[in-house]
Amino acid sequence: MSDLEQFRAETRAWLAENCPEEMRDGDITAENQCWGGRQWEFQSEAQKRWFEAALEKGYTVPTWPKEYGGAGLTADEAKILTEERDRINARKPLSNFGISMLGPALLAYGTHEQKLQHLGGIARGEIRWCQGYSEPGAGSDLASLKTKCEDKGDHWLINGQKIWTSNADISDWIFCLVRTDFDAPKHRGITFILIDMASEGISVKPIVLISGHSPFCETFFDDVKVPKAYGDGNLSVVGEVNRGWDVAKNLLVHERGMLGTMSPLRGAKGPENLGGYAAEEIGLDAAGRLDDPSLRQKIAQAEIDDWAYTLTVERMNDEANAGNGLGAKSSMLKYAASELTKKGSELRMDIGGTDAATIGADGIEYDSLANTWLYNRAYSILGGTTEVQLNIISKRVLELPSA
Amino acid sequence: MSLILTEEQEMLQDAASGFLTENAPVASFREIRDSKNPDGFSRDLWKEMAEMGWAGIIVDEEFGGSEFGYVGAGVLAEQMGRNLTASPFFSTSVLGATAVQRYGTQKQKDEHLGSICDGSTLFALAVDEGPRHRPEHIEFAATPHGNGYILSGSKTFVADGHVADKLIIAARTSGEANDSSGVTLFLVDADAAAIERAHTPMIDSRNAANIRVDGLEVTGDDILGEVDGGYEALEGILSAGRAVLGAEMSGSSQQAFAITTDYLKEREQFGQKIGSFQGLQHRAAHLATEIEMTKSAVLKSLQLLDDDFESASATCSMAKAKSGMTAQLSTQEAIQMHGGIGVTDEYDVGLYFKRVHVAQQMFGDAGFHADRLAKRSGY
Numbered sequence: 001m002s003d004l005e006q007f008r009a010e011t012r013a014w015l016a017e018n019c020p021e022e023m024r025d026g027d028i029t030a031e032n033q034c035w036g037g038r039q040w041e042f043q044s045e046a047q048k049r050w051f052e053a054a055l056e057k058g059y060t061v062p063t064w065p066k067e068y069g070g071a072g073l074t075a076d077e078a079k080i081l082t083e084e085r086d087r088i089n090a091r092k093p094l095s096n097f098g099i100s101m102l103g104p105a106l107l108a109y110g111t112h113e114q115k116l117q118h119l120g121g122i123a124r125g126e127i128r129w130c131q132g133y134s135e136p137g138a139g140s141d142l143a144s145l146k147t148k149c150e151d152k153g154d155h156w157l158i159n160g161q162k163i164w165t166s167n168a169d170i171s172d173w174i175f176c177l178v179r180t181d182f183d184a185p186k187h188r189g190i191t192f193i194l195i196d197m198a199s200e201g202i203s204v205k206p207i208v209l210i211s212g213h214s215p216f217c218e219t220f221f222d223d224v225k226v227p228k229a230y231g232d233g234n235l236s237v238v239g240e241v242n243r244g245w246d247v248a249k250n251l252l253v254h255e256r257g258m259l260g261t262m263s264p265l266r267g268a269k270g271p272e273n274l275g276g277y278a279a280e281e282i283g284l285d286a287a288g289r290l291d292d293p294s295l296r297q298k299i300a301q302a303e304i305d306d307w308a309y310t311l312t313v314e315r316m317n318d319e320a321n322a323g324n325g326l327g328a329k330s331s332m333l334k335y336a337a338s339e340l341t342k343k344g345s346e347l348r349m350d351i352g353g354t355d356a357a358t359i360g361a362d363g364i365e366y367d368s369l370a371n372t373w374l375y376n377r378a379y380s381i382l383g384g385t386t387e388v389q390l391n392i393i394s395k396r397v398l399e400l401p402s403a
Numbered sequence: 404m405s406l407i408l409t410e411e412q413e414m415l416q417d418a419a420s421g422f423l424t425e426n427a428p429v430a431s432f433r434e435i436r437d438s439k440n441p442d443g444f445s446r447d448l449w450k451e452m453a454e455m456g457w458a459g460i461i462v463d464e465e466f467g468g469s470e471f472g473y474v475g476a477g478v479l480a481e482q483m484g485r486n487l488t489a490s491p492f493f494s495t496s497v498l499g500a501t502a503v504q505r506y507g508t509q510k511q512k513d514e515h516l517g518s519i520c521d522g523s524t525l526f527a528l529a530v531d532e533g534p535r536h537r538p539e540h541i542e543f544a545a546t547p548h549g550n551g552y553i554l555s556g557s558k559t560f561v562a563d564g565h566v567a568d569k570l571i572i573a574a575r576t577s578g579e580a581n582d583s584s585g586v587t588l589f590l591v592d593a594d595a596a597a598i599e600r601a602h603t604p605m606i607d608s609r610n611a612a613n614i615r616v617d618g619l620e621v622t623g624d625d626i627l628g629e630v631d632g633g634y635e636a637l638e639g640i641l642s643a644g645r646a647v648l649g650a651e652m653s654g655s656s657q658q659a660f661a662i663t664t665d666y667l668k669e670r671e672q673f674g675q676k677i678g679s680f681q682g683l684q685h686r687a688a689h690l691a692t693e694i695e696m697t698k699s700a701v702l703k704s705l706q707l708l709d710d711d712f713e714s715a716s717a718t719c720s721m722a723k724a725k726s727g728m729t730a731q732l733s734t735q736e737a738i739q740m741h742g743g744i745g746v747t748d749e750y751d752v753g754l755y756f757k758r759v760h761v762a763q764q765m766f767g768d769a770g771f772h773a774d775r776l777a778k779r780s781g782y
Contacts, residue, residue, distance in 0.1 A: 273780065275780045275781070276781065276782065289777070290777065299777070299782070301769075301773055304772075304776065305696070307700070307721055308697065308700040308725045311406060311700055311703050312696050312698075314406050315699040321405075322405070322407055332692040335688075335689075390685040390689065391684065394681075398687055398691055400668065400687065401667075401668060401678045
């Protein structure tokens with residue numbers, strides 16, 4: 001047996017023994033995933049057991065080095081772990097922005113001490129991170145951000161406002177882009193800094209979206225003092241001062257990678273298979289075809305597109321593992337995933353007809369199709385709009401000329 | 404299995420790319436078209452392809468093939484799609500070889516596979532009977548007669564039909580048109596007196612023929628696969644064909660797009676490169692994304708044909724649908740983004756546009772396959 005075959009056998013046995021039956025529904029949504037953090041309470045005994053088993057093995061962050069709480073798996077081993085997890089439809093034991101966004105950026109740019117504290121905290125599910133990027137005046141043009149960060153000798157002083165901070169109200173720390181130089185060209189005066197949300201002067205206000213619900217907040221910084229370092233070598237700034245844009249871009253690639261690898265048509269409300277759902281809701285004609293030919297055609301088309309997209313995620317992962325990094329192509333996945341996500345819930349709303357448009361007496365229910373459909377409009381806006389992704393593909397992948 | 408090419412497959416790709424760009428570029432295809440070459444392809448080129456092992460690309464080594472499987476066939480087809488190479492490869496080495504290798508008797512394999520591999524025998528598959536692909540609709544009659552059958556009927560759009568040495572004909576031995584049972588495949592000599600073949604000039608300047616058979620006597624030895632059970636074999640052959648056509652269209656999409664992005668970087672209007680206009684950039688970026696999606700779909704279908712042929716049908720349909728739509732978009736955009744020169748005969752993008760249209764129609768367009776998939780998924 002080769003090493004990888006043996007690893008697969010061991011992994012399969014480990015999963016069989018440690019992944020509780022209730023965690024094998026494959027249904028990772030924002031509502032039922034394990035986020036971790038200071039305020040986290042497990043939603044079930046099974047979720048807790050699954051998290052603890054994974055933690056012990058380093059499988060909350062399998063590819064991170066062991067000294068930072070991971071299992072140090074190689075790309076091939078990680079792929080096997082994912083395949084075996086998918087085979088039994090197991091949920092991820094822990095998933096949050098620390099794992100998918102900050103972690104990879106810290107691995108690339110952090111000092112050993114920064115990694116020890118922050119990666120460890122993420123891996124153990126102790127700290128939940130949120131992202132302070134966008135500002136009211138800096139959306140697609142992120143680099144024009146103005147949150148002011150002044151050097152006060154032994155500390156930084158921060159004033160300004162962030163917006164679209166997902167889950168800021170229940171997060172413990174924020175990784176933030178701030179302006180440390182107002183005179184330099186806009187990309188050259190930005191610094192990437194890590195701030196405890198419990199710091200004095202930070203306040204958070206949730207934003208109500210068109211669905212009536214929202215994970216998004218506004219985050220205000222009012223004379224917030226941030227220490228220069230949290231310990232020896234453990235600076236609050238990641239990378240160099242005024243060079244935070246490099247870290248930010250690296251992180252955005254991971255964010256797009258994450259957003260781009262969500263399965264668009266699945267995971268939305270309703271039965272997994274759109275066509276099956278439509279058949280139940282609408283019924284079939286005498287020839288066995290969905291009794292709505294136009295909708296039928298659209299559903300089949302969306303299923304084909306979803307299938308090709310899912311394979312592309314797989315292929316690009318395989319290429320990355322073979323040494324051909326994804327780079328700016330992650331924008332293709334983000335673009336395709338967000339458009340397909342919108343398409344999937346639009347079709348579900350069409351299938352559901354007026355039933356799907358009926359809401360509760362107190363508004364749109366949180367776990368309703370309508371909420372998902374409305375929320376999904378944000379997918380092609382957050383993490384870089386569809387138009388920004390197309391700009392990136394044009395410039396970085398196709399190398400088309402600038403105006 | 405990884406959804407990327409193996410080292411061996413990559414070497415094949417490099418070799419194919421090098422050989423075809425050198426020996427069978429678009430200019431050669433133009434020459435064949437403009438000289439009204441009655442074969443519709445270069446026999447010398449085909450001979451060279453056979454010598455390199457391409458004609459027997461999916462055939463097992465024991466029969467003289469190079470045993471590269473369907474991924475190998477797709478790798479070649481993709482490069483042919485890039486170069487618009489005209490050759491008997493698709494009809495003979497994909498359809499004919501699949502039919503004989505997977506559904507033939509030992510005797511049929513011994514008799515035909517060797518001559519497929521050395522390029523000496525050309526095959527063609529006769530399925531459709533009207534202008535739209537409807538493989539389940541077969542009226543072409545095989546009437547029992549003595550120990551054998553008498554074949555009579557017509558077939559349309561038989562690719563390579565007029566140059567083929569052997570025809571594989573889907574005929575009805577029982578039941579009614581549209582029944583999937585009662586179909587039988589016959590493997591016959593194409594130059595039999597009872598067979599009348601009319602070359603039909605096509606918009607893509609590739610080979611096709613209408614075929615009329617009037618009272619051709621055949622025996623049980625001429626049957627390929629099961630009597631009345633030929634639909635399943637037909638499905639298998641068509642699946643292989645769909646995946647490989649998908650690879651060809653993927654290649655054409657990529658090349659038409661490459662020609663177009665080069666043009667966007669070079670053409671100036673309003674004092675700037677037209678590729679700097681966001682209106683064009685976003686369309687190009689969308690198309691680039693669709694091309695990536697298509698590559699994955701095509702490779703997956705080819706891999707599945709190699710791994711588990713019987714289960715590949717739906718996947719091949721999806722690959723054909725996706726690649727067809729992308730190829731259509733790619734060649735439409737290629738013409739539009741080139742502006743006036745895009746609609747001239749002198750410029751190559753129009754040739755891709757025309758070829759892709761016919762490849763889309765062949766063995767079912769995107770709508771056909773979407774319908775098939777919906778039916779299969781119970782809606």
